[in-house]
Amino acid sequence: MTNSQKVRIAVAVSSEVGRLRRVLVHSPDSGLGKVVPSKAQDWLFEDIVHLDTIRRKEYDFYTKILLYFLDPEKIRGRLAEIDHEGQHRAFYKPGDEQFFRSEKVVELQSLLADILTSHEIKLKLVASVCAIEGCSYDTQKDLQQLDPIQLAKTFISGSMNNDRMLFAPIPNFIFTRDIGIVINHYVLLNKPAKKARTREALLAKYIFFNHPLFEEYNDKIIELADTHHHFLLPREGDDHKVTLEGGDVMVVSKDHLLIGVSERTSLEAAHQAIKVLFRRNVVKKITIIRIPKKRDYMHIDTIFTQIKRNVWILLGTFSKKSIKREDEDEVQRILENNKKEDKLHIIQFRKKDQGNPEYFDNLEDLLTDISKNDLECTEKVKFIYSGNNEFPFDAREQWTDSCNLLALKEGVVLGYDRNDKTVEAFRAGGFDVIHANELIARMESGDTDPDDLENTLILMPSAELSRARGGFHCMSMPLHRDDL
16 A cells, blocks of 8 residues: 555544535446436436536535545646646546546445455456356456456446446445544444445445555444344335445434434434444434435435535425425415324434433434533524425425535535525525535635635535435535534
């Protein structure tokens, strides 16, 4: 390993909004450009996306913003060079000599290539991937001949040398939140609900257990065990299977964890997580938020995320506040707000008294309790609603991730530019709104210092990214945040 690879990454996340210092990401790879309509839903995409647009006109802005905030030496003063047509892709391409390789904006594919320099790990991982993908023995031998950079790319894109497809791509790998979650100084690995994400979980496991960046934390990596009779259960849709994805886990304070039970995370996984996290003294309090198993919601971070200690964004469907609907009378509003299938179930367990949980009727009450009691916030707790809580914009904009925001620091968040009514709600809530390209220009010129930004919604281009059904909360796995 090189000297840069031996630098230790502090694994420490104790909130959703502390200043982000290190984050794990994966830039869109060629596999996204091979998703076909007939397989899109099998691979958990709602539509096929245009790869060049998603890279150059959308995700690249995300990379630049992250670098300016987390590792400015990698980008400041280089913007004209980076954006030059001849150099453009090299800066963003893992494995290229001109790749921005950062120890703060950490690229998943680079970490995978690093561990594949070990011949033993390479053989094991090739064999494991070939086993789960049903590859021939000849294919296995071909993979063993690839260099680490090419092999890492093949594992992720499914293609060898860009022209020979060996197995399906894993387009959801850009949603790094789901492969695991850092809870204080521990890493909780996922157990995906869908077969399309099996290879993601395998690659992530090898990275966390074998990369030098995480070797000091090997004894703090937690995997949930399957139930002893799991092989007798249905493959999908059974609450007794152990399935967990990072979009359903939020670290809201050093002592308090939220776990969603959803389409992707099972009740049994929540049960197992409570047992192991309490036993290992990782947190003192865990709140289970059970949401309807609908594709609309998927994970709890699709219906709410945190903006500041005292500010949250959420979907009004799960609110005690009525959604504004034209021509709706009083009786209809009461009936609509009491439909059982759209109700949340919120149960909070404490390590010291697990047999006497606390129940919450709605998200506002829970989030207010977190702000006031966990985060000791003395300011009034405020809520911003998807689509400004107006029908049909609330549902339309939640579908395009109006609630799935990433906090770079307290009060400074990334969101999609297409969610117009939600942007209006932010402005009404006292937030400045700025487009990513304008902010990047200001940071490059020195007119704006990221540390000076407060109460700001940064709007990111989103025509293609939003069609992949994931926002910037999904596209990030924070490795280190400052304590609040």
